[in-house]
Amino acid sequence: MTTADNVLALDAAAQDLLFREARTANTFSDEPVTDEQLRAIYDLVKYAPTAFNQQPLRIVLVRSAEARERLVTHMMDGNKEKTGSAPLVAILAADHEFHEELPKLLPHFPQAKDLFFSERPVREQTGTFNASLQVGYFILGVRAAGLAAGPMTGYDAAGINKEFFADGDHTVLAVVNIGKPGENAWFPRSPRLEYDEVVTTV
Template identity: 60%
Template sequence: MSPISEPLELAKDAQDLLFREARTANTFAAEPVTEEQVRAIHDLVKYAPTAMNVQPLRVVLLRSRESRERLVRHMAEGNRAKTLSAPLTALLAYDSEFQEKADRFFPDRAQGIREMFSADAEARVNTAKLNASLQIGYFLLGVRAAGLAAGPMTGFDAAAVDAEFFPEGRHHVLVAMNIGKPGADHPQFPRLPRLDYTDVVTEL
C-alpha cells in the first residue's frame, strides 16, 4: 500500500516560516533591509492574482529617519517608537487611476479596460481597494519569505498621511508596514487562538 501523501505540498519549514512561527514584529534589529531584498520580494509576489490583473498596489519606502518622522506625526502613539526604530517602513497604497497602466497589465484589452473603469469611478475605487488589500497580504508573505519580520499597522490618520505623501490625490494609503529583522528583545507572545475549520467553513 502506498503511503498517504501530505495534504500540503509546501515543505514544513516553509510553512512554519510563512505562517506558524511568524509573528508581527514590534521591535527591530539595526540590520538594514537592502534594496536587493525588497526587489526580490516584489519579484516574488508580483505573480499573485488580482482581478483582471489590475495590480493597483503602490509602495513608498521610507528608509531615512526624516521620512519616517514625517509619518509618525500622523500615527497613533503606540506605533511611533517602533516605526522610528524600524530599518524600513513601507506605505502600501492603492492607485485610484490604475486603469491608466492597462497597456502594461492587460495589453490585449487595454483600451476596453480603460474605458470601462474611467466611466465608473465607484467600481474603479472599489476594485482598487479590494485588490490592493489582497496584494498587501501577498506582500506580507513575501517579507516573511525573505526571512524578515513585518509589522503591519493601520493606526494612523489616513487622510493626513495621504496629504503628506500623496498630495496629488491619486494614491491612498491602506497600511503602513515596518520591515526588518526582529530585535533581540522581540517578545514572543503565545499564539492567540484562531477559529477552527468548523467555525469558518460551510459546505453545500
C-alpha cells in the same frame, strides 16, 4: 508526518517560515533591509491575483530620517516608537488611477480601461479591494525573505494621504515595519479560530 505535510506542496520548513512561526514583530534589530531584498520580495508579490491584472498596489519605502519623522507624526501613540526604529517602513497604498497602466498590462484587451474603469467610484472600490489582496501577498513576500513584517492600520489615514499622496489619487491601506526581529519582539500568540468554527459547506 503531519496531515498538512501529506497534502500541502510546501515542506514543513516553508510552512513554518510563512505561516506557523511567522509573527508580527514589535521590535527590530539594527540589521538593515536592502533594496536588493525589496526587489526580490516584489518579484514574488507581483504575482498576486488581481481582477483584470490591474495591480493597483503602490509601495513607498520610507528610508530618509526626514520622511520617517513625517510618517511617525501620523501614527497612533502605540505605533510611534516601533515605526520610528524599524530598519525599513513601507507605506502600502491603492492607486485609483491604476487603469492608466491597463493597456500595458492587458495587451489583448486594451478596451478594458474604458469599458470598466472610466468612472472614479468604480476604480476606487475595485482598486482598494485588489490592492488589499496584494498587501497580503506583500506580507508573505517579506516573510519569504526571512524578515518580520509588522503591518499596522493604527494611524491618521487622512494625514498620511495628505503627507505622502497629495495628488489625491492614492489611498493608504497599511503601514508595514520590516526587519529582523529584535529583543522581546513578540507578544504572546493569540488564539486562532479552528476550521469548524470558520468553514461551512453548502
